[in-house]
Amino acid sequence: MLRVNLVSKHFGGLYAVNQVSFSVNEGEVIGLIGPNGAGKTTLLNLICGVYKADGGSIEFLGTDITGLPSNRVCRLGISRTYQIPQPFSAMTALTGVAVSVINGKRRPNMSLSDAALEASYYLEFVGLFAKRDTLARDLTLYELRMLELARALATTPKLLLIDEVMAGLNPAEASRALEMIWSAQEQFGFTILWIEHVMKIIMSAAQRIVVLQYGRKIAEGPPGEISSDPKIIEAYLGSRYAQGR
Amino acid sequence: MIETLHSILIYTFIWGSIYLLISLGFSLICGVLRIFHLGYGATFVLAAYAVWTFMEEVNLGLIPSILLMLLVQIAFSLAVFYRGVFQRYLDQEEILLTLSILIFVALTHLANFLFPVTAGVSIPTTIIDDTLVIGKVRIAYQMILAALAGILVTALYVLWFLKTRTGLVIRAISQNLPAALLMGAGVNRMYHLAMILSVIPPTICMMMIAPFWGVDPFMGSPLLMTAMLIAILGGLGNLKGSIVASYLIGFIHASVSFLYVSRFMGLAALVFTLGVMIYRRGGIFAGETLW
């Protein structure tokens, strides 16, 4: 479904992403992990069209999406959430999701009231229906993340890119968020590419894990293999622990 | 043909150096305070008319008038612009910009009301009242001295920013304010200093160019426009950019004047700037830092 081929991106002299290749098949849940600064969010931005890749190509469902503007990428069926939630802060939750409903795919005959109705379905799905008239800047972190999820779902994606949705949530909220993502995947049927730092969650959720370090892919495989790979341990914890194992 | 080239080169040098003086203050405020000082034109108007007032109404000599005017300029920019507008409305940019423009407009009309063009305002700061002939080109000594003053002041400023401790602090503030605060920079004092520093080049400029450029109440507007165009072209707030852009704009003005018709100088400079913006979105030295 998604094929990333030798993609590179540099800022000045620094290679944020250096010849990374992997692919995502339909219906999978792929985890993307790596220490801080490994280039995971940059890779996501490259896929989404926020940055233009300096080398390599990205293919989605047979179409080359390298360098396409983000709105075209969205229309093709890719959507994302953000590491630091970026809601439309002066708009209410309902209006924010309505933006996605109207623009996520071609809707020639949709009025604002129709869009608000559909947006309320998505809000109800993530559990924010009661807060639909609250301004986005007045929501808590958990609600903001759910709003991001609703907004991404409203564009009816085929591939959802999740960027560290668990960061900052306490364990109860984290498990609710995880359940929400699973039920969303069951209901709407999309593929997930998931950046996460909380190892417990990503190891149990993903079918395949891609590991980045300093912009390069250092490993790829099922979670069992990855968690015992000495290279990964060295990347995260340093060589002392790698040798200790 | 050679003569035209000759003229173009000489006038590029002269106008470029004068434009340096005009745009230095604007770039400084942009780069350090991160504010668009749309009331910058007020410095020119205040410079000329304050000196005239002190000389004619208070009957002081030229030098005391200039010194007093400098004090008035500093007081005005600190009290009215910095304290009155910038500090109060830092987070409401549209109000800040509109108030700055309004103050400039009010000052311009006050000058026009008190000393309209018919009052014959002129500042007798001609140092050498003669002309120099270079090849076939005749230039007034005053112009050359104005250009030299521009280069000298810019050089002094650049040296000051690069070599002194306070200059270093100001550069740090312009590059990364939170980090500078963490390092203990006295940001408020530096902002005051930057405001004071930004007032000096336009004052010197006004004093030097008044004899040949003429003084009229509405001259603040074109001078502000030139300063803004140079700032946009060179990269907002960047001194290197201002230096390069001043000579570029000077070159464009000179070439258009000598190769075509001088009426199109301003338009040509604007079109050139827009063209550069297409390729380099932040101006020539994008980055919004002072150096």
Add this chain to the structure above:
Amino acid sequence: MVTLEFRRDRVLLRWKDQKYEWVIEPRYWRNPAIGVGLLASLPLFVSAYPNILTMITTANLYAAITIPLGLQITGTARVNFGPQLYLGIGGYTAALMNLHLGTGPAVTLLGTILVCGGIALLLSPTTWIAKGLYFSLISLILPLTFLDITFIYGDIFRGEVGLVGMSPLFSLPKVNWNYIAYFYLSLGLMLFYLLVCDKIGRSRFGVSMAAINENEDVARMMGVPVDQYKVFFYVFPSILTGIVGWFIVHTFRTFAGVTYLPLDFMTKILIIVIVGGRAFLYGAIPGAYLISAVEDSLRMFGPINYVLFPLTLIALIVILPRGEGLWGLYHKRHHRDYYPVLHVRRD
């Protein structure tokens, strides 16, 4: 064919496979109806004073310039410091067409729309090429450059004196009736602009426009075709402003760039935006009336009014409540409505 359906709270128009919905809520129409009625009945009180009639006509025109500006600022996510550029372009186009080609007001209207639209289309790339602050500066400079051009080609544009003697929109037997008729026409124009901009703002385009204003990159990621919308939200309000220029030409029958292009005029419009309140569509009307009244009343002081006017505006800005302005004094804060925030410095 076109079918009209009346539901309980809305009117539906169906044409082929498209439908247009218009929600009618009577309680929301009460206050606007009172407001419009008030404005429309003004001439009855002041019909004996032509200078007051001119003042309120000018107020309507100021509001008619500010309303599209509000739409433009929100839709392009850039603050345009030179809306009067298209006023000048539209006005000069109408005047020149009328004087040199002898065409009537209807044809000059068409010409104004085409010329303003063409030039706006040409300049629209600045909305996505120039970063926020650069765009504001360039838009500040453009009208002054246009003013320069009018002086350069002084034989065509007549420099400071301007063009005079354009044909009026109509001529009624009594002079006073002309003033009243122009007032109603300008009122109609302003209210039409208000209606159009309000409908756009309350439509799906308005929601996308608000998203662009909030966060361009995120809006783009949600599928909003940002570049195309920016072009539309730059060109359309520019055309509307140009039409105001056309109106000025055929109402006041003189047009000089020096009145409308320099910084002084721009500050008036910006003040209306600021004083009128962040909801700049509705706030433009009380703001425009206030500014027009202040301007007119200061005129009695003679030439010093040029100094007093900016000082009064400064006082107004400082005194009036920040952010909400005049409109905020009246409007009950509905949290469902979107209040756009002006960001000048943005990427």
